Amino acid sequence: MARTQVAVIGAGPSGLLLSQLLYLNGIDNVVLERQSREHVAGRIRAGVLEPGTVDLLLQAKVGERLLSERLVHDGFALGFAGRSFRVDLKRFTGDAVSVYGQTEVTKDLTDARLAAGAKLIFDAAEVSVEGFDGAHPMVRYSHGGRTHELNCDFIAGCDGYHGVCRRSVPEGASQSFERFYPFGWLGILADVPPVADELIYSNNARGFALCSMRSLMRSRYYVQCPLDEKLEQWPDERFWDELRRRLPAQVAEALVTGPSIEKSIAPLRSFVVEPLTFGRLFLVGDAAHIVPPTGAKGLNLAAADVRVLFQGLTEYYRTGRSEGIDRYSEQCLRRIWKAVRFSWWFTSLTHKFSEDPFSHRLQLAELDYLTGSEAALASLAENYVGLPFERTDCKAAPSETSAVPTAPPHR
Numbered sequence: 001m002a003r004t005q006v007a008v009i010g011a012g013p014s015g016l017l018l019s020q021l022l023y024l025n026g027i028d029n030v031v032l033e034r035q036s037r038e039h040v041a042g043r044i045r046a047g048v049l050e051p052g053t054v055d056l057l058l059q060a061k062v063g064e065r066l067l068s069e070r071l072v073h074d075g076f077a078l079g080f081a082g083r084s085f086r087v088d089l090k091r092f093t094g095d096a097v098s099v100y101g102q103t104e105v106t107k108d109l110t111d112a113r114l115a116a117g118a119k120l121i122f123d124a125a126e127v128s129v130e131g132f133d134g135a136h137p138m139v140r141y142s143h144g145g146r147t148h149e150l151n152c153d154f155i156a157g158c159d160g161y162h163g164v165c166r167r168s169v170p171e172g173a174s175q176s177f178e179r180f181y182p183f184g185w186l187g188i189l190a191d192v193p194p195v196a197d198e199l200i201y202s203n204n205a206r207g208f209a210l211c212s213m214r215s216l217m218r219s220r221y222y223v224q225c226p227l228d229e230k231l232e233q234w235p236d237e238r239f240w241d242e243l244r245r246r247l248p249a250q251v252a253e254a255l256v257t258g259p260s261i262e263k264s265i266a267p268l269r270s271f272v273v274e275p276l277t278f279g280r281l282f283l284v285g286d287a288a289h290i291v292p293p294t295g296a297k298g299l300n301l302a303a304a305d306v307r308v309l310f311q312g313l314t315e316y317y318r319t320g321r322s323e324g325i326d327r328y329s330e331q332c333l334r335r336i337w338k339a340v341r342f343s344w345w346f347t348s349l350t351h352k353f354s355e356d357p358f359s360h361r362l363q364l365a366e367l368d369y370l371t372g373s374e375a376a377l378a379s380l381a382e383n384y385v386g387l388p389f390e391r392t393d394c395k396a397a398p399s400e401t402s403a404v405p406t407a408p409p410h411r
């Protein structure tokens with residue numbers, strides 16, 4: 001029977017990044033992915049990286065293309081009441097965000113893992129996780145027409161919202177918190193120059209719009225739409241017309257349109273499961289939490305989980321001490337809930353929730369206040385670039401007894 005130290009379920013950004021960091025620290029791991037390599041590489045998702053995420057990718061030695069191709073954004077714009085206001089991230093935080101698509105992050109990580117001879121198994125079917133409440137977890141899966149069993153010390157559930165790991169936790173052992181928003185985002189990708197150098201988040205009486213980008217020649221635009229909307233109802237021309245109507249006039253005039261190369265509708269939700277650790281199973285990234293994309297926290301939160309878990313596992317394998325992995329859930333949840341709060345707040349401020357004109361006036365008043373207050377802008381900027389990682393003076397006292405069922409560490 002095959003054996004590894006850490007079985008990583010899912011080859012999205014969290015699974016690949018964790019695998020790469022563990023590998024660089026001498027920790028053996030196997031990644032099992034349900035989809036094909038092409039399917040994973042083709043998914044169009046997030047595009048804004050916090051500086052902390054960039055640092056972690058550099059630490060994972062996959063930063064070369066990122067540093068040469070990313071677009072560094074020192075600010076972004078808020079559109080409302082027919083005007084556009086620039087939020088100066090650099091001024092308030094001394095930092096900036098990087099525009100670099102999740103597709104590219106995934107490609108860089110996949111290339112690095114395969115170049116290092118990683119055990120990265122695509123098209124793994126019927127993955128199941130067992131025994132994580134004891135000292136001998138096991139993963140079973142089908143591949144190439146055969147059933148395989150993989151023994152391991154730990155399982156990292158990096159398998160997204162619809163994955164198998166969270167669903168394998170015994171009933172009653174976890175609590176979920178969820179909020180559905182009564183709308184979705186209709187997004188298109190087009191090979192046209194972006195309408196502005198930086199992102200524009202636009203509040204409009206017709207609904208929210210976002211002007212984003214992936215490169216100097218590839219734009220990503222979104223409009224808020226009803227949840228039951230179908231893509232067939234949105235030929236490109238209708239999308240461009242609607243987008244123009246939701247942008248400040250000067251921005252709308254500058255919009256360059258072209259045929260879409262991708263179009264999709266994503267529902268918006270906030271979701272958190274607690275805790276993130278069940279014996280020797282850790283939930284990571286979207287498997288544990290979802291945020292609405294307003295504020296671009298999803299991928300960055302996934303990277304933040306990976307940072308905490310890889311540090312904890314490295315400490316465990318180097319010293320036998322389990323404080324880091326014991327505190328994984330508690331430490332991550334503090335950051336997760338702050339990001340959930342920020343994403344919810346930013347969504348509430350910029351989206352249309354009802355036809356009620358009173359609610360829209362309140363949003364406009366809050367935007368007016370925000371853009372006129374140094375304190376409020378500093379708070380927005382601080383959350384947007386990503387809150388600092390936990391200070392040592394916030395650390396809980398090390399636990400006397402380990403929460404991890406005992407098994408000797410590999411040396």
Ligand SMILES: Cc1cc2nc3c(=O)[nH]c(=O)nc-3n(C[C@H](O)[C@H](O)[C@H](O)COP(=O)(O)OP(=O)(O)OC[C@H]3O[C@@H](n4cnc5c(N)ncnc54)[C@H](O)[C@@H]3O)c2cc1C
Pocket residue numbers: 009010011012013014015032033034035040044045046047048102124127158159160161162163164165266284285286287293295296297298299300302
């Ligand atoms: C349509 C869409 C648009 C988004 N836009 C943004 C955005 O603009 N900004 C932002 O910050 N975030 C955005 N996000 C969120 C962001 O993409 C996610 O937070 C990020 O992908 C999380 O990475 P992950 O690796 O944790 O999960 P995922 O990317 O979901 O990866 C999980 C992986 O596990 C695999 N898997 C699932 N089940 C199994 C199984 N049983 N066995 C083996 N493998 C399995 C999946 O195939 C997948 O490859 C978006 C998400 C979606 C769905």
